[in-house]
Amino acid sequence: MTGHEKGMQDSQPAFILHSYPFRETSLVVEIFSQNFGRLALVARGARRPKSTLRGVLLAFQPLLLSWSGKSELRTLRRAEREGRVLRLGGMALLCGFYLNELLLKLLPRDDPHEHLFTYYQETLVALSTQKNLAIVLRRFEIRLLKELGYALALEHDAETGAALKPDHHYRYVIERGPVLAYGAHDESRFLGKTLLDMASDNYSDPLTVQQSKGLMRLLINHYLGNQTLHTRQLLKDMQHL
Numbered sequence: 001m002t003g004h005e006k007g008m009q010d011s012q013p014a015f016i017l018h019s020y021p022f023r024e025t026s027l028v029v030e031i032f033s034q035n036f037g038r039l040a041l042v043a044r045g046a047r048r049p050k051s052t053l054r055g056v057l058l059a060f061q062p063l064l065l066s067w068s069g070k071s072e073l074r075t076l077r078r079a080e081r082e083g084r085v086l087r088l089g090g091m092a093l094l095c096g097f098y099l100n101e102l103l104l105k106l107l108p109r110d111d112p113h114e115h116l117f118t119y120y121q122e123t124l125v126a127l128s129t130q131k132n133l134a135i136v137l138r139r140f141e142i143r144l145l146k147e148l149g150y151a152l153a154l155e156h157d158a159e160t161g162a163a164l165k166p167d168h169h170y171r172y173v174i175e176r177g178p179v180l181a182y183g184a185h186d187e188s189r190f191l192g193k194t195l196l197d198m199a200s201d202n203y204s205d206p207l208t209v210q211q212s213k214g215l216m217r218l219l220i221n222h223y224l225g226n227q228t229l230h231t232r233q234l235l236k237d238m239q240h241l
Contacts, residue, residue: 153177
């Protein structure tokens with residue numbers, strides 16, 4: 001294969017987000033690549049017992065992938081490990097699959113996000129080393145929405161422009177931001193301190209950790225539309241992250 005073949009890309013940094021069987025012996029691998037964003041590649045023969053790809057196409061393993069083609073389903077030509085596979089176990093492993101499912105369902109195909117790719121790598125490391133996994137997830141969710149053009153407004157009242165007051169309650173209006181809340185509590189109502197803490201990346205207050213989960217769930221559900229996050233239900237069942 002020559003480097004001039006149609007759509008050939010050589011040794012591109014990437015991670016596997018998901019894979020599933022294709023025809024008798026092949027796999028389709030959904031990848032998140034540094035320079036090309038989310039793509040689908042067919043790995044021909046990858047399910048054969050002696051395929052060299054079997055031990056390479058693993059989630060959370062930094063890879064260098066080469067592929068060709070310009071259609072929606074490109075052809076994987078080569079896969080090499082780049083660095084060590086991150087050993088995620090238990091809840092950290094489920095959280096890793098949650099990140100992958102978010103990327104699969106929220107990132108459009110063929111839309112590069114180089115900064116998000118780097119942050120994804122850093123988040124996987126954080127999952128493997130940090131104890132409070134819920135905070136790691138919140139930081140990634142916020143960064144993901146910002147990269148997609150949905151940055152959170154967390155410091156000013158969307159109606160008046162006034163700075164949020166820590167002891168006041170606010171409703172978070174999607175696509176606008178917080179507005180002063182009146183009446184009964186509901187799932188879109190949050191303490192001003194929570195929103196300000198999130199703006200400054202401060203999760204030392206347990207209430208901030210709790211309420212930030214509610215806000216991010218509200219926002220992500222909105223942007224997912226009618227798509228279901230299967231890993232979220234697993235996480236909820238296991239430890240209410």
